[in-house]
Amino acid sequence: xxxxxxxxxxxxxxxxxxxxxxxxxxxxxxxxxxxxxxxxxxxxxxxxxxxxxxxxxxxxxxxxxxxxxxxxxxxxxxxxxxxxxxxxxxxxxxxxxxxxxxxxxxxxxxxxxxxxxxxxxxxxxxxxxxxxxxxxxxxxxxxxxxxxxxxxxxxxxxxxxxxxxxxxxxxxxxxxxxxxxxxxxxxxxxxxxxxxxxxxxxxxxxxxxxxxxxxxxxxxxxxxxxxxxxxxxxxxxxxxxxxxxxxxxxxxxxxxxxxxxxxxxxxxxxxxxxxxxxxxxxxxxxxxxxxxxxxxxxxxxxxxxxxxxxxxxxxx
Amino acid sequence: xxxxxxxxxxxxxxxxxxxxxxxxxxxxxxxxxxxxxxxxxxxxxxxxxxxxxxxxxxxxxxxxxxxxxxxxxxxxxxxxxxxxxxxxxxxxxxxxxxxxxxxxxxxxxxxxxxxxxxxxxxxxxxxxxxxxxxxxxxxxxxxxxxxxxxxxxxxxxxxxxxxxxxxxxxxxxxxxxxxxxxxxxxxxxxxxxxxxxxxxxxxxxxxxxxxxxxxxxxxxxxxxxxxxxxxxxxxxxxxxxxxxxxxxxxxxxxxxxxxxxxxxxxxxxxxxxxxxxxxxxxxxxxxxxxxxxxxxxxxxxxxxxxxxxxxxxxxxxxxxxxxxxxxxxxxxxxxxxxxxxxxxxxxxxxxxxxxxxxxxxxxxxxxxxxxxxxxxxxxxxxxxxxxxxxxxxxxxxxxxxxxxxxxxxxxxxxxxxxxxxxxxxxxxxxxxxxxxxxxxxxxxxxxxxxxxxxxxx
Numbered sequence: 001x002x003x004x005x006x007x008x009x010x011x012x013x014x015x016x017x018x019x020x021x022x023x024x025x026x027x028x029x030x031x032x033x034x035x036x037x038x039x040x041x042x043x044x045x046x047x048x049x050x051x052x053x054x055x056x057x058x059x060x061x062x063x064x065x066x067x068x069x070x071x072x073x074x075x076x077x078x079x080x081x082x083x084x085x086x087x088x089x090x091x092x093x094x095x096x097x098x099x100x101x102x103x104x105x106x107x108x109x110x111x112x113x114x115x116x117x118x119x120x121x122x123x124x125x126x127x128x129x130x131x132x133x134x135x136x137x138x139x140x141x142x143x144x145x146x147x148x149x150x151x152x153x154x155x156x157x158x159x160x161x162x163x164x165x166x167x168x169x170x171x172x173x174x175x176x177x178x179x180x181x182x183x184x185x186x187x188x189x190x191x192x193x194x195x196x197x198x199x200x201x202x203x204x205x206x207x208x209x210x211x212x213x214x215x216x217x218x219x220x221x222x223x224x225x226x227x228x229x230x231x232x233x234x235x236x237x238x239x240x241x242x243x244x245x246x247x248x249x250x251x252x253x254x255x256x257x258x259x260x261x262x263x264x265x266x267x268x269x270x271x272x273x274x275x276x277x278x279x280x281x282x283x284x285x286x287x288x289x290x291x292x293x294x295x296x297x298x299x300x301x302x303x304x305x306x307x308x309x310x311x312x313x314x315x316x
Numbered sequence: 317x318x319x320x321x322x323x324x325x326x327x328x329x330x331x332x333x334x335x336x337x338x339x340x341x342x343x344x345x346x347x348x349x350x351x352x353x354x355x356x357x358x359x360x361x362x363x364x365x366x367x368x369x370x371x372x373x374x375x376x377x378x379x380x381x382x383x384x385x386x387x388x389x390x391x392x393x394x395x396x397x398x399x400x401x402x403x404x405x406x407x408x409x410x411x412x413x414x415x416x417x418x419x420x421x422x423x424x425x426x427x428x429x430x431x432x433x434x435x436x437x438x439x440x441x442x443x444x445x446x447x448x449x450x451x452x453x454x455x456x457x458x459x460x461x462x463x464x465x466x467x468x469x470x471x472x473x474x475x476x477x478x479x480x481x482x483x484x485x486x487x488x489x490x491x492x493x494x495x496x497x498x499x500x501x502x503x504x505x506x507x508x509x510x511x512x513x514x515x516x517x518x519x520x521x522x523x524x525x526x527x528x529x530x531x532x533x534x535x536x537x538x539x540x541x542x543x544x545x546x547x548x549x550x551x552x553x554x555x556x557x558x559x560x561x562x563x564x565x566x567x568x569x570x571x572x573x574x575x576x577x578x579x580x581x582x583x584x585x586x587x588x589x590x591x592x593x594x595x596x597x598x599x600x601x602x603x604x605x606x607x608x609x610x611x612x613x614x615x616x617x618x619x620x621x622x623x624x625x626x627x628x629x630x631x632x633x634x635x636x637x638x639x640x641x642x643x644x645x646x647x648x649x650x651x652x653x654x655x656x657x658x659x660x661x662x663x664x665x666x667x668x669x670x671x672x673x674x675x676x677x678x679x680x681x682x683x684x685x686x687x688x689x690x691x692x693x694x695x696x697x698x699x700x701x702x703x704x705x706x707x708x709x710x711x712x713x714x715x716x717x718x719x720x721x722x723x724x725x726x727x728x729x730x731x732x733x734x735x736x737x738x739x740x741x742x743x744x745x746x747x748x749x750x751x752x753x754x755x756x757x758x759x760x761x762x763x764x765x766x767x768x769x770x771x772x773x
Contacts, residue, residue: 067427175578266731
């Protein structure tokens with residue numbers, strides 16, 4: 001009968017042979033080859049799905065490819081057209097800048113405010129978090145369709161208020177060049193800010209509560225607590241999300257396409273919708289590749305700026 | 317030694333699996349190689365629109381299945397596809413795809429034919445007598461460098477639908493000329509009714525319906541023809557006048573009650589407005605004939621009726637602008653081109669086309685249909701298609717933008733017109749932009765084939 005001590009005692013390790021990874025070849029094999037073999041499938045997929053198309057996009061941006069058949073090499077003509085000729089590109093680019101400005105301010109302000117309020121709630125906080133996060137998990141086409149109806153001047157909130165004797169809001173928000181882009185940004189933000197809030201809330205929970213207690217003892221106001229403890233405490237999360245939102249702002253497509261397709265009169269055109277139109281409606285896939293590369297360049301520029309500031313000692 | 321061998325084997329197994337996954341799949345032997353008696357299977361992808369698969373299933377039940385029962389050794393296998401054009405061109409470009417290739421119109425055939433993705437059909441057309449089946453101009457739409465690559469399907473046009481009850485109650489006769497239509501619109505607006513239930517909220521390209529109609533019906537189809545073959549610039553005064561008329565009507569709020577409503581209204585919303593008598597007329601394609609009745613009568617909660625007339629022209633002549641909703645070709649990679657050609661002969665026979673129209677509401681190809689074949693069809697359908705067929709047979713027709721304009725010019729037409737309506741550019745500047753782009757496409761040879769026309773002096 002084995003004692004309990006014997007039962008838990010691990011069996012002695014098997015003797016290790018020289019061929020079992022201890023020889024110079026075996027060590028090298030284990031250290032260098034095996035990890036690569038495990039990474040090989042995903043690397044191959046990346047070559048096929050990412051690197052291959054990226055390199056071909058660079059090539060096609062130098063051609064007049066229609067998207068079907070072969071394209072003719074035209075050098076930098078597509079880039080010359082982007083820089084000096086295409087007013088639609090210029091307009092779409094400016095709309096992307098406006099979109100970037102909106103998304104670097106409004107959702108951050110709203111979600112920081114909401115997260116700092118929710119961080120103090122103990123009872124029912126999960127309900128609020130879930131309720132505010134739900135729009136983020138809804139598919140874009142559903143969210144956009146709901147808001148298209150809500151913003152309709154004949155069926156939406158404005159029409160309802162007008163029926164109740166509150167006129168002035170039964171406006172076709174998506175049908176006016178002055179308000180179309182802002183309305184789409186509002187809808188996209190409605191879906192997005194809950195996600196941002198949950199991230200900030202998680203980051204805030206990592207801040208030691210003693211810091212807040214000490215501040216309160218010193219007589220700090222709520223605003224001072226937020227400014228001097230909360231924001232510095234979650235700064236890496238804020239900066240990372242600023243970086244991501246800046247990149248995403250140049251890739252926006254879905255909400256614009258579903259709600260206005262860039263109209264009316266080009267007032268909500270963004271680079272993403274312009275690429276789609278050039279490639280699949282005007283059959284200028286070569287030119288669309290060139291526009292797509294300028295979008296990648298802009299994203300690269302933002303990442304480079306981020307890395308540069310970090311190297312200069314910014315705590316981001 | 318104990319574990320090194322299994323580990324090495326494991327690594328090599330993984331490596332072999334990865335390499336095996338990267339290896340090309342064994343190509344299936346073409347049906348013809350399997351022996352003369354081997355059954356032939358033709359693949360045909362049918363598009364499923366937002367309205368669901370009902371129409372596609374009707375096509376299969378009424379036309380495809382009878383063919384399969386009728387023929388020995390040949391089976392047409394249908395696959396229902398959403399986004400069928402995107403799926404089709406991707407598959408065909410990769411050397412695959414179905415035997416029967418469909419596109420959304422003649423202008424889409426050009427690049428595919430140039431790239432060798434489609435089979436030349438001229439010999440089949442001669443052998444199987446397609447020229448006797450189709451309208452005289454129809455096969456010329458499928459020519460690329462003098463060789464036939466596609467046959468047109470789904471002949472369509474734009475017509476004026478109107479609320480007959482509202483017209484009768486107000487004593488308004490349907491307009492016979494363009495000027496009468498403008499004068500009537502004024503009266504309708506004065507009566508507090510929206511003259512036209514038009515929107516582009518769900519289909520932005522709907523702008524081109526109106527641009528095309530106004531170019532053909534104000535400037536005239538002869539002028540449009542001359543411009544399409546490059547003998548007349550789009551900047552000529554008659555075209556400017558057409559765009560000015562359209563802009564004027566749009567800015568008066570005659571389309572849906574205002575420009576912002578035009579941009580945001582849905583198709584359902586505008587048809588309800590027409591049915592309920594909130595709006596009086598709408599210019600829309602023959603594709604809407606099939607479900608227009610859903611918005612009128614008891615079931616729709618009103619006591620109204622609808623009718624159609626050709627969109628009035630300046631001269632008062634009935635002008636039907638020809639449109640082709642899709643084309644049929646044979647995949648160059650098809651292992652059974654002869655069987656595919658036989659199927660196309662059957663599919664485009666007047667009998668099959670009449671069945672598609674009467675039973676499934678599919679617009680027919682430009683083939684001659686007899687009155688007998690159209691028995692049971694709603695008289696309004698019959699009127700529209702009779703007028704269209706007559707116009708096409710006599711060569712007295714207009715040109716829809718999505719069929720006869722090259723792709724870049726077509727997109728320009730419906731995208732940039734909004735800048736005219738927004739006051740960002742003038743009609744002249746809009747047409748100058750069209751002229752510049754059209755000229756580039758003309759020089760590049762990208763213009764879809766334009767059937768020859770006798771232009772009246």
